[in-house]
Amino acid sequence: MTERENHYxxxxxxxxxxxxxxxxxxxxxxxxxxxxxxGGERAETLLLLQHxxxxxxxxDRHPEHLLLDQEELAARNISVFEIxxxxxxxxxxxxxxxxxxxxxxxxxxxxxxAYLRSLEQVIIDWLGGHGIEAGRKPEYTGVWVGDxxxxxxxxxxxxxxxxxxxxxxxxxxxxxxxxxxxEGFGGIVPCGIQQFGVTSFNDLTGRSLSVEEAAEELxxxxxxxxxxxxxxxxxxxxx
Amino acid sequence: xKTMTEIVMPQLAESLVSATIDRWxxxxxxxxxxxxxICELLTDKVNAELPSTVAxxxxxxxxxxxxxxxxxxxxxxxxxxxxxxxxxxxHSSPSVAVETAGQRADDDDSAPxxxxxxxxxxxxxxxxxxxLSDLTGTGLGGRVTRKDVLSYVAxxxxxxxxxxxxxxxxxxxxxxxxxxxxxxxxxxxxxxEVEGTTLPxxxxxxxxxxxxxxxxxxxxxxxxxxxxxxxxMIEVDVTNLVMLRNKLKNEFMKREGINLTYLAFLLKAVVxxxxxxxxxxxxxxxxxxxxKRDINISLAVGTEDSVLTPVIKNAxxxxxxxxxxxxxxxxxxxxxxxxxxxDMQGGxxxxxxxxxxxxxxxxxxINYPQAAILTFESIVKRPVVINDMxxxxxxxxxxxxxxxxxxxxxxxxxxxxxxxxxxxxxxxxSTLY
Numbered sequence: 045m046t047e048r049e050n051h052y053x054x055x056x057x058x059x060x061x062x063x064x065x066x067x068x069x070x071x072x073x074x075x076x077x078x079x080x081x082x083g084g085e086r087a088e089t090l091l092l093l094q095h096x097x098x099x100x101x102x103x104d105r106h107p108e109h110l111l112l113d114q115e116e117l118a119a120r121n122i123s124v125f126e127i128x129x130x131x132x133x134x135x136x137x138x139x140x141x142x143x144x145x146x147x148x149x150x151x152x153x154x155x156x157x158a159y160l161r162s163l164e165q166v167i168i169d170w171l172g173g174h175g176i177e178a179g180r181k182p183e184y185t186g187v188w189v190g191d192x193x194x195x196x197x198x199x200x201x202x203x204x205x206x207x208x209x210x211x212x213x214x215x216x217x218x219x220x221x222x223x224x225x226x227e228g229f230g231g232i233v234p235c236g237i238q239q240f241g242v243t244s245f246n247d248l249t250g251r252s253l254s255v256e257e258a259a260e261e262l263x264x265x266x267x268x269x270x271x272x273x274x275x276x277x278x279x280x281x282x283x
Numbered sequence: 284x285k286t287m288t289e290i291v292m293p294q295l296a297e298s299l300v301s302a303t304i305d306r307w308x309x310x311x312x313x314x315x316x317x318x319x320x321i322c323e324l325l326t327d328k329v330n331a332e333l334p335s336t337v338a339x340x341x342x343x344x345x346x347x348x349x350x351x352x353x354x355x356x357x358x359x360x361x362x363x364x365x366x367x368x369x370x371x372x373x374h375s376s377p378s379v380a381v382e383t384a385g386q387r388a389d390d391d392d393s394a395p396x397x398x399x400x401x402x403x404x405x406x407x408x409x410x411x412x413x414x415l416s417d418l419t420g421t422g423l424g425g426r427v428t429r430k431d432v433l434s435y436v437a438x439x440x441x442x443x444x445x446x447x448x449x450x451x452x453x454x455x456x457x458x459x460x461x462x463x464x465x466x467x468x469x470x471x472x473x474x475x476e477v478e479g480t481t482l483p484x485x486x487x488x489x490x491x492x493x494x495x496x497x498x499x500x501x502x503x504x505x506x507x508x509x510x511x512x513x514x515x516m517i518e519v520d521v522t523n524l525v526m527l528r529n530k531l532k533n534e535f536m537k538r539e540g541i542n543l544t545y546l547a548f549l550l551k552a553v554v555x556x557x558x559x560x561x562x563x564x565x566x567x568x569x570x571x572x573x574x575k576r577d578i579n580i581s582l583a584v585g586t587e588d589s590v591l592t593p594v595i596k597n598a599x600x601x602x603x604x605x606x607x608x609x610x611x612x613x614x615x616x617x618x619x620x621x622x623x624x625x626d627m628q629g630g631x632x633x634x635x636x637x638x639x640x641x642x643x644x645x646x647x648x649i650n651y652p653q654a655a656i657l658t659f660e661s662i663v664k665r666p667v668v669i670n671d672m673x674x675x676x677x678x679x680x681x682x683x684x685x686x687x688x689x690x691x692x693x694x695x696x697x698x699x700x701x702x703x704x705x706x707x708x709x710x711x712x713s714t715l716y
Contacts, residue, residue, distance in 0.1 A: 169716070172602055172604075172716035173716055174605070175601050175602055175604045175605020175606070175607075175608050175609075175716075176600060176601060176602070176605055177599070177600055177601055177602040177605065189600045190597065190599055190600050191576075248597075248600060
């Protein structure tokens with residue numbers, strides 16, 4: 045049996061870029077899609093998008109890593125969500141490519157950490173194509189360039205109701221826009237890691253790639269890593 | 284209300300101690316707008332325009348074309364027509380010395396510049412043991428100029444050290460200083476030579492020293508006179524690297540449109556070794572050693588008549604392909620004369636690709652104030668003994684000059700060994716991305 049047959053169900057992926065979506069809306073969307081994928085009513089899906097300024101607290105819950113109080117948050121128009129993914133606090137906002145792979149993983153021989161490593165590898169390979177040497181930090185999930193984090197990863201594995209495996213939700217947040225570190229990450233201790241900073245693709249390369257362009261570029265790396273084909277080879281951005 | 288404002292040589296970069304006026308863009312009498320460039324500066328090997336920090340009329344140029352002056356030296360005087368209050372505000376700007384209304388009120392109206400001396404004048408005066416307050420200035424607003432000091436000295440009222448200078452046979456009229464060592468002062472060697480000899484002798488030609496040549500000369504002299512250099516060398520078997528590059532170079536050219544150079548692989552090997560031996564990435568600061576966290580590689584790039592050291596910033600954040608692209612871009616910018624100040628700043632370790640001009644051994648001078656410089660010599664096929672048999676291998680020498688105040692033989696030996704291991708571990712399976 046190949047790995048393909050083993051872990052990922054269909055090999056067909058519905059991938060699209062849906063622009064800027066409020067965090068709560070996208071979260072509801074994920075939950076609905078996970079149910080539909082579980083019931084076999086929907087193809088496995090990769091949602092690529094951006095969020096308005098938002099802080100999300102994962103299951104590690106360290107509210108002290110949020111450095112702003114309610115008033116400051118309101119003044120900056122930043123929402124806060126306590127959510128059901130692994131990990132600590134992180135920031136989402138414009139200029140960041142968020143990817144939610146909603147994939148069915150079969151339970152036999154399933155290594156949940158291998159899924160995290162594969163997601164990291166997609167981003168590492170894409171950055172490598174741009175001459176950037178990115179990697180992992182042994183103790184921390186995510187993708188790092190030197191001592192600075194460029195992508196955060198937080199995952200939930202949803203137990204399938206109708207099959208024996210899991211459907212993934214949440215995913216990665218990859219910083220593209222220059223200066224994003226000072227915008228949103230200034231208000232938190234990202235992922236509870238005090239000593240390391242945050243960077244972005246445009247900060248590293250001096251380019252001005254848009255989030256949508258990044259989504260277009262990243263998709264082939266994702267399909268290759270997880271061995272999917274697109275259900276529809278049309279434009280990634282859909283109205 | 285009219286005010287005389289001095290524009291001073293700004294601190295354009297942290298390590299900058301002096302700069303040369305390359306060319307004045309404005310002449311006395313010209314109107315100048317705020318932030319309008321007034322002259323071109325040559326600093327550490329690059330051109331920069333000096334913007335005016337005030338609006339007004341250029342009254343006097345104090346430092347001529349081609350002259351090198353320390354940071355903080357007034358270079359020109361601009362007459363502004365702003366109110367005293369505005370001038371007061373401008374005073375808070377760190378790079379401009381502006382007379383405030385208060386200061387001026389204290390001064391004698393007829394000679395507002397009387398008690399203000401430029402660093403050049405102060406230095407000259409102290410060398411000749413002259414008390415500046417004894418002098419009557421002939422400069423603008425009664426200001427004491429270098430000429431005033433020199434004519435005062437020549438008029439027979441010199442202090443002790445000038446007398447000593449006379450005794451040792453130095454003509455006090457000449458712009459020659461009383462002691463033989465002037466570490467802080469830029470040598471004006473070209474001026475002295477050209478003035479001292481009217482015409483080249485038979486079989487000689489004179490070459491004007493360009494500001495870039497002068498900067499190189501000053502940096503090299505500062506490095507060899509301040510840093511106790513030591514030198515070591517190691518030889519590396521790059522046979523596998525040669526095969527790897529031959530395998531990848533055509534595809535790389537097709538994909539990226541640039542040459543895949545050996546230098547990119549060497550930089551990768553050096554950067555990874557620096558990560559293991561961060562002390563190589565440091566600088567001597569008399570009472571401490573400063574170890575730099577960022578690995579910024581200065582790359583020595585030769586042109587026909589000079590050598591520049593543009594910087595690859597955060598070289599540890601790049602893979603071989605990324606380094607190859609950076610090398611290509613910096614080399615191109617150097618050749619086209621398009622390097623800007625930020626391309627030249629922040630270097631922490633220098634690599635010189637001396638093999639590119641056929642050298643197999645060199646003794647490099649450290650790029651001050653770094654701790655070490657490494658050269659990558661020519662790759663040559665040589666007979667090498669492996670397991671008691673003679674094989675033909677592609678070999679290259681790596682030479683390292685080190686600041687012996689910071690580094691010793693053992694640590695450098697280990698560092699070079701690590702670079703060697705990194706280079707020799709490239710094989711046909713290695714990737715660029």
